Amino acid sequence: MKTTVQVHGLTKRYLAITALDEVSLELAAGRVYLLVGPNGAGKTTLLRVLAGLARPTSGSVSIYGRPFSSLERPAQVVGACLDPIRLPAFRSGRQHLACLATAARLPLRRAEEVLDLVGLPAQVAARRAGTYSLGTRQRLTLAAALLGDPQVIVLDEPTAGLDVHGVAWLRRQLRDWAGAGRTILVASHSLTELAAMADRLLVLDRGRLVRQADRAELDPGADLQTALFELLTAQEGKQR
Amino acid sequence: MTHVLRAQTRIVTTTKIAVPGVLALAAFVVLTGLAPAVLFGQHRDTHTVLEAGATVAAVTAMLLGALQTAGDLNNGMTRALLLADPRRLRVLGAQLLVSLGLGATVGAAAALLADSTQAVLGQLNLPAASLVSIGLGTAVTAALCGLLGAAAGVVLRNPALAACVIVLWGYALEPFISTLSYRVYIYLPGGARESLVGHVSAHHYIPPPVVGGLILAGWASAAALAAALTFRRRDVT
Numbered sequence: 494m495k496t497t498v499q500v501h502g503l504t505k506r507y508l509a510i511t512a513l514d515e516v517s518l519e520l521a522a523g524r525v526y527l528l529v530g531p532n533g534a535g536k537t538t539l540l541r542v543l544a545g546l547a548r549p550t551s552g553s554v555s556i557y558g559r560p561f562s563s564l565e566r567p568a569q570v571v572g573a574c575l576d577p578i579r580l581p582a583f584r585s586g587r588q589h590l591a592c593l594a595t596a597a598r599l600p601l602r603r604a605e606e607v608l609d610l611v612g613l614p615a616q617v618a619a620r621r622a623g624t625y626s627l628g629t630r631q632r633l634t635l636a637a638a639l640l641g642d643p644q645v646i647v648l649d650e651p652t653a654g655l656d657v658h659g660v661a662w663l664r665r666q667l668r669d670w671a672g673a674g675r676t677i678l679v680a681s682h683s684l685t686e687l688a689a690m691a692d693r694l695l696v697l698d699r700g701r702l703v704r705q706a707d708r709a710e711l712d713p714g715a716d717l718q719t720a721l722f723e724l725l726t727a728q729e730g731k732q733r
Numbered sequence: 734m735t736h737v738l739r740a741q742t743r744i745v746t747t748t749k750i751a752v753p754g755v756l757a758l759a760a761f762v763v764l765t766g767l768a769p770a771v772l773f774g775q776h777r778d779t780h781t782v783l784e785a786g787a788t789v790a791a792v793t794a795m796l797l798g799a800l801q802t803a804g805d806l807n808n809g810m811t812r813a814l815l816l817a818d819p820r821r822l823r824v825l826g827a828q829l830l831v832s833l834g835l836g837a838t839v840g841a842a843a844a845l846l847a848d849s850t851q852a853v854l855g856q857l858n859l860p861a862a863s864l865v866s867i868g869l870g871t872a873v874t875a876a877l878c879g880l881l882g883a884a885a886g887v888v889l890r891n892p893a894l895a896a897c898v899i900v901l902w903g904y905a906l907e908p909f910i911s912t913l914s915y916r917v918y919i920y921l922p923g924g925a926r927e928s929l930v931g932h933v934s935a936h937h938y939i940p941p942p943v944v945g946g947l948i949l950a951g952w953a954s955a956a957a958l959a960a961a962l963t964f965r966r967r968d969v970t
Contacts, residue, residue: 545815545819546816546970547969567816567819568817576809579807581747581748583749584748588747591743592740592743592810592814595740596741637813
């Protein structure tokens with residue numbers, strides 16, 4: 494399998510707080526990675542560094558061998574869905590995507606295609622964003638991530654605010670995208686919703702990557718939520 | 734660069750942040766000329782009305798620029814833009830240029846409104862060359878103030894804080910400094926603004942408009958540099 498993302502010795506500090514501590518990992522094409530860990534483990538920070546929004550204190554991240562900021566057509570390489578955007582009240586979802594499509598040098602019709610893909614009806618996309626629910630904003634953020642039809646898809650808590658249909662759609666999409674050779678990295682607390690879709694689990698705790706395991710290596714009958722809780726408790730015991 | 738510039742123009746036009754600002758500006762400019770005439774039967778001289786228009790245009794442009802950039806940093810729009818094009822200085826350059834353009838538009842509109850108001854009152858008694866020069870000065874002032882405000886918004890990041898700083902600076906600190914030392918004041922953005930619109934004073938030396946323009950451009954460049962250094966280094970949330 495081709496390696497698409499390489500993270501090497503990544504450390505990120507905010508003053509006295511170490512958000513990421515010497516994290517190294519590789520992601521391959523055609524696989525879904527589920528990044529889990531307690532609040533404050535560094536999941537979101539890792540995704541932000543990967544997407545070039547936060548600068549590492551030390552270490553490096555490369556995507557197809559290059560930092561995100563030096564990619565020629567970044568939107569066609571990495572699509573990131575981080576926190577749902579808080580759009581200005583008067584801008585519609587369609588206008589928002591048109592802004593981003595323009596910035597990414599993509600045709601405006603691509604906005605219509607991704608709206609269709611994430612299941613946002615035309616009349617909803619035309620409405621002022623001030624009227625959107627959290628789920629609608631989440632779908633719009635997902636649509637923005639997919640504008641460039643990227644090879645690497647990075648999602649932070651993508652099920653937040655999604656209804657059951659949305660979650661089911663996302664689960665199908667994760668497998669479809671991976672099946673088409675894309676690399677998917679999902680950070681989520683919703684183990685029960687997404688673990689079955691993942692090929693590999695990455696466990697972060699206090700900024701350190703404490704465990705990596707293929708889904709197949711885990712006990713198929715195991716309750717993942719309990720297993721993760723036990724792993725993190727054992728880790729905490731070790732550190733004491 | 735052009736694609737980010739076009740994207741930023743789309744962002745500004747769809748934010749519609751300028752609508753209430755420009756309406757308030759229009760109301761103020763019209764009232765500055767009309768209110769004394771209608772209420773007290775007095776006419777303000779044309780230069781005073783045009784200068785008042787230029788001041789409000791400058792503050793409006795500065796506020797619009799600051800609210801746009803600080804707001805976009807806060808609401809995630811800048812983050813979304815950087816995911817589409819991660820060259821930070823290019824994105825910042827587009828934001829500053831669009832604020833410059835918006836400021837120029839606001840300034841030109843303010844000058845036209847002030848001229849029209851005075852014309853309606855039959856008080857447009859300056860030579861055409863002076864009107865053009867003041868109008869141009871107002872547009873340049875508002876353009877540079879738009880850029881200054883946008884840069885301040887990037888540095889301060891918080892729209893409410895940026896608005897407070899701009900209003901306090903423009904309406905409290907600069908007037909206070911002008912009472913202490915006019916010689917210092919003429920080198921501040923407010924003093925430069927007065928030079929640009931051809932303010933006349935019997936008591937103080939006012940530099941020519943070109944010098945005022947250069948002083949204001951210097952402030953705008955310094956603010957843009959500070960914004961570039963901040964934006965390059967800081968994490969975007």
